[in-house]
Amino acid sequence: xxxxxxxxxxxxxxxxxxxxxxxxxxxxxxxxxxxxxxxxxxxxxxxxxxxxxxxxxxxxxxxxxxxxxxxxxxxxxxxxxxxxxxxxxxxxxxxxxxxxxxxxxxxxxxxxxxxxxxxxxxxxxxxxxxxxxxxxxxxxxxxxxx
Amino acid sequence: xxxxxxxxxxxxxxxxxxxxxxxxxxxxxxxxxxxxxxxxxxxxxxxxxxxxxxxxxxxxxxxxxxxxxxxxxxxxxxxxxxxxxxxxxxxxxxxxxxxxxxxxxxxxxxxxxxxxxxxxxxxxxxxxxxxxxxxxxxxxxxxxxxxxxxxxxxxxxxxxxxxxxxxxxxxxxxxxxxxxxxxxxxxxxxxxxxxxxxxxxxxxxxxxxxxxxxxxxxxxxxxxxxxxxxxxxxxxxxxxxxxxxxxxxxxxxxxxxxxxxxxxxxxxxxxxxxxxxxxxxxxxxxxxxxxxxxxxxxxxxxxxxxxxxxxxxxxxxxxxxxxxxxxxxxxxxxxxxxxxxxxxxxxxxxxxxxxxxxxxxxxxxxxxxxxxxx
Numbered sequence: 001x002x003x004x005x006x007x008x009x010x011x012x013x014x015x016x017x018x019x020x021x022x023x024x025x026x027x028x029x030x031x032x033x034x035x036x037x038x039x040x041x042x043x044x045x046x047x048x049x050x051x052x053x054x055x056x057x058x059x060x061x062x063x064x065x066x067x068x069x070x071x072x073x074x075x076x077x078x079x080x081x082x083x084x085x086x087x088x089x090x091x092x093x094x095x096x097x098x099x100x101x102x103x104x105x106x107x108x109x110x111x112x113x114x115x116x117x118x119x120x121x122x123x124x125x126x127x128x129x130x131x132x133x134x135x136x137x138x139x140x141x142x143x144x145x146x
Numbered sequence: 147x148x149x150x151x152x153x154x155x156x157x158x159x160x161x162x163x164x165x166x167x168x169x170x171x172x173x174x175x176x177x178x179x180x181x182x183x184x185x186x187x188x189x190x191x192x193x194x195x196x197x198x199x200x201x202x203x204x205x206x207x208x209x210x211x212x213x214x215x216x217x218x219x220x221x222x223x224x225x226x227x228x229x230x231x232x233x234x235x236x237x238x239x240x241x242x243x244x245x246x247x248x249x250x251x252x253x254x255x256x257x258x259x260x261x262x263x264x265x266x267x268x269x270x271x272x273x274x275x276x277x278x279x280x281x282x283x284x285x286x287x288x289x290x291x292x293x294x295x296x297x298x299x300x301x302x303x304x305x306x307x308x309x310x311x312x313x314x315x316x317x318x319x320x321x322x323x324x325x326x327x328x329x330x331x332x333x334x335x336x337x338x339x340x341x342x343x344x345x346x347x348x349x350x351x352x353x354x355x356x357x358x359x360x361x362x363x364x365x366x367x368x369x370x371x372x373x374x375x376x377x378x379x380x381x382x383x384x385x386x387x388x389x390x391x392x393x394x395x396x397x398x399x400x401x402x403x404x405x406x407x408x409x410x411x412x413x414x415x416x417x418x419x420x421x422x423x424x425x426x427x428x429x430x431x432x433x434x435x436x437x438x439x440x441x442x443x444x445x446x447x448x449x450x451x452x453x454x455x456x457x458x459x460x461x462x463x464x465x466x467x468x469x470x471x472x473x474x475x476x477x478x479x480x481x482x483x484x485x486x487x488x489x490x491x492x493x494x495x496x497x498x499x500x501x502x503x504x505x506x507x508x509x510x511x512x513x514x515x516x517x518x519x520x
Binding site for chain 1: 244379382387389392455
């Protein structure tokens, strides 16, 4: 039996909603990665910074979520056959997010020896999520790319 | 068996090709005779082509942004151009402002702390680790000292290198200085300039040339935008991973990965060599194998996941074609040839495909015998 939404093309509302919540989920590690690059740990207390960053992201998620709901009708009317560029953005966000988790692990005092193990587990999860999202919503099947 | 005589048609064709080859050689001979005149003309063309080429390439990146802003109702052209221009200048300045101190401090640290260690290794520890034994090392060292080979080579190469650098840097700096002005006028009248260029082309070929131009623009533009995105991403990721594994001078090595990423295949090796050699000589953690492994994994992810998706199929060419084009254009145009070998090869492929399609279309048009009118 065919799945119900096999051939369904999703509107920009669904795509933007996915991208928004995906970005918000990864924003904390992404910002941490950038701060890590510029050695912010030597200037501020990383845990405090991380805490306030989380609060900021949570408020941003709330505001963004409400804004998305207000734009729902307008965005629902916009449809594209495939969302390639949006998928590429998601891919880049995931790459930096993945590194961000490793940085977060480092900041939280995790043993550096096991960073590769942590990265592998998160990478496998992320790849699975990306493939499913790409196939189902973005109409971009990476596994079938030639 | 009696040999078949050559037909008149075949003979005519052979004579025609011979005449063309002779004429070509004659033109080449004349050109060589007047080489001093040609060098003036080529110098003048070079002086124009570098800034105009840079403006064209920058426009390929900036014009889609201007068009996007205009589509969103941000206009007229002057306003959208000002926004994109100020944004680009701001990003470049911010990048220099934040990145330069890191780079300078890492280079200074390297020459203060590590360079003496590397010299010590080359003159001390390398002798014990030398693969052909200490005797061979001593003989080699003696030969190098006696023959003054390194000094002679440096004396012969350095002035030449500095000369070449000067002749390369001066036009480049001039081009960069006038680039903003050229770019502003080019982007302001982008459509008008394209129309003017089209008006030069004979009407019969106008449609075909416009189609070819648009395809070339698309290919080169896609390459440039994709490449810049990839360079930034891979450079940043490499810097972060290098820092995570505890590599000293992670910033320089990471920037190197980003910059060399512009050269397909060879760039990977160029970027992986310095940190690997550095960790091999200095020792400690991370080891050279880990650094090499990180590079291999990064390049694998970049080459197999990001590049095919970002570059799409517009620049997909056989690795052999890319490597050959790098060698060929590199020897022809130097560093710029190496950097732009892939888009040049892709452009040649686009032109080839375009003419093949044209020929096929011409072959497919039905041949009408005489007047078709009723």
